[in-house]
Amino acid sequence: MALLEVRGLSKAFGGVTAISNLSFRVDSGVVYAVIGPNGAGKTTLFNMLSGIYQADSGEIHFKQQRITALAPYQIAKAGISRTFQNLQIFFNMSVHENVLVGCHLRTASGVVEAMLRLSRVRKEERQVHYWADESLEFCGLSAYRNEAADALPYGVLKRLEIARALAVEPQLLMMDEPAAGLNDTESVEMIHLIRRIRDRGTTVLLVEHNMDLIMNVSDRLLVLDYGSRLAEGSCEEIQQNPKVIAAYLGGEVRTGV
Ligand SMILES: Nc1ncnc2c1ncn2[C@@H]1O[C@H](COP(=O)(O)OP(=O)(O)O)[C@@H](O)[C@H]1O
Ligand SMILES: [Mg+2]
Known part of the structure; x- marks a missing residue:
């Protein structure tokens, strides 16, 4: 059963579409990563999930409850917590x-x-x-x-x-770029910390640019491109997806850390 379900979510700032008709679901107990280039809408998505921004349209459900229009403190009480970029x-x-x-x-x-x-x-x-x-x-x-x-x-x-x-x-912890600014040793420590968070039963929604970290901790990935879903799947599926390789991945990824 999905812990978090997002359906047809959209958000624009003036003429700029930050998130466009986005749908995905996060199962309980996983590390679910959202990746994509700068400006893809990742932080905007987090801000909507935590109630800081109101969606223009679409729905957010957490534990089968609609949380779309709730205030940040209500969403926190419901069991969603976050860190900031x-x-x-x-x-x-x-x-x-x-x-x-x-x-x-x-x-x-x-x-x-x-x-x-x-x-x-x-x-x-x-x-x-x-x-x-x-x-x-x-x-x-x-x-x-x-x-x-x-x-x-x-x-x-x-x-x-x-x-x-x-x-x-929290039942869901959202982390916005936890490894940004960290050195290699600290990044490896962060990988271990994220795994321990999942292992204690907290579902993790992760935004990160460090591909070593992403591929070492994530159970599933959502790839965003201009606020839309480019691809979704396991790490293997995403690494082999021609659309993702062309738009985003390209370089080598080191797994097994
Ligand atoms: N508060 C805001 N006001 C105006 N534009 C915004 C605001 N927040 C984000 N944007 C725009 O929305 C788009 C997505 O930004 P953001 O969600 O920060 O992307 P990411 O986190 O993937 O780098 C960008 O074009 C950004 O300039
Ligand atoms: Mg961001």
Whole structure:
């Protein structure tokens, strides 16, 4: 059964069509990658899936529920979490605090209850700290817990965004270019992290340019070209697809990392 289903989705900015009549489905438990050249509409697709942009037409269904017109916080509550192409880190906060920011989505208490310091709220606070620490550990960041975010290297910050997104235990994690700006060693670490995320049961929707990473972690690929679907299939099918080779792939891909 599909966890996520997109049907006939379109979005234009002025005269520019960013996504055009796009349909695809993502099964539960897979790493599903969306690839395509710059400007193909990948980030726009993520922005619609996370409720930041409204679609002009089409439908998005998550767990058999229509989420097309929902606000970002409602989509997050439904179980979709994401990271950003351009880091969205609070540089004046510690690593731990950055992850805490994400966790409050999961709790039931509102601001007024929090101000009154009700016992339920205090219990939730402890729970939230636990989730944050667990997520930091999963992403190999425990050693940085109390460091200020602005003192950390880029590769660590990329993992911090992932730790924050995972702390809410989403069913679907969308990652927009997680390996951009990483060196070779960090990219291989990212491959292992993405596999571990899938193996713990979180479905991953991935946008990335690093073809080594894509071909090593993805179960299925969707190739976008000018906002439309050029091809869809397994890594092997995509690597052998003449349309994809002509438009996009070309070069050698190293698998087995
Ligand atoms: N907020 C926006 N306003 C105007 N044009 C946009 C906006 N976001 C994206 N676009 C345009 O939509 C197209 C797809 O962009 P984008 O989704 O960022 O592509 P990708 O992530 O695949 O590189 C591009 O032509 C881009 O200029
Ligand atoms: Mg993009």
